[in-house]
Amino acid sequence: MTRALVDFVFSVEGEGWGDDAELESLVSRVLAAAASDLRENENQPFPEEPTEVSLVFADDAFVRSVNAEWRDQDKPTNVLSFPAFPIRPGGMPGPLLGDIILARETIETESRDLAKPVEAHLVHLITHGFLHLFGYDHMEMAEAEKMESVETRILATLGLSDPYGDLEPERI
Template sequence: MIPEPLFSLALALEAGEWGDEARIEALAQTALEAAAADLTRNEAQPFPSEPPEVSLVLADDAMMTGINSEWRAQAKPTNVLSFPAFPLTPGAMPGPMLGDIILARETIEREAGDLGKPVDEHITHLVVHGFLHLFGYDHIQNEDAEKMEAIETRILTSLNLSDPYGDIEPV
């Protein structure tokens, strides 16, 4: 028996050359399922019986620069931005819409090259990172950053991917 998904994914290609959308969607689905399963198992994160929706927006650097400028007063692209539909703290029950995760293709490709890792692996990491932000995890304070990074590392390890932060101790 196939378990019911803990969320539904809506993919929107808004800007940029992303290639095979079905491949990106499958990559994101796998990353999000692993993240949701980990949060349920290890962080006691509840999910409603009706799976909430996550919107994954595929953008380019120009679009991301506009969004980043408008919402964060930083007129430059960034790799990922997350916009929760409703404020949520870790462990709280989410509503019907979790929120949006926006990815910028050129920045992701450049960073993957700088890190010497496959683009798909970097996309997977950023989808997980953005998903955690939708649940209220952040990395502003050192203690919060350590917790979030350890959860990300644990999730990525479950997908047989490398630790993006180095030698973080799993929580």
């Protein structure tokens, strides 16, 4: 049996997220696949003991307040990631990797707009947030292309298609 690379804790701070056991199972599956992919395909090192991720399943109001306070953007967004310590891709994470915060209403709206199941979009955003904790970014075109490539590969292992399709990498 292989050892876990990542442990997680999660909190539900908003209505409408569904059953906690189902969320826990989903998060466990996504983080295990993402961590395994990073180790195998990107030579990402992991500490001897699993690094820990905190996830908050919130509503738009919660995410808007965090986004305003920490990023000076007074609006909700689908996912926020806050690394415990800055690392670059391939750097050794510490015992605490960081936090991922997800906004339910924004995710549901985007899912409708994209004509995809909410769970598929949620899996994508958890993966996206997780990669940010490892230093992946999309500010520059080369970074965006790399991050999207890794994301797409991880999502494929989870049975999901390329969320970007023929779109140009997003730089935000």
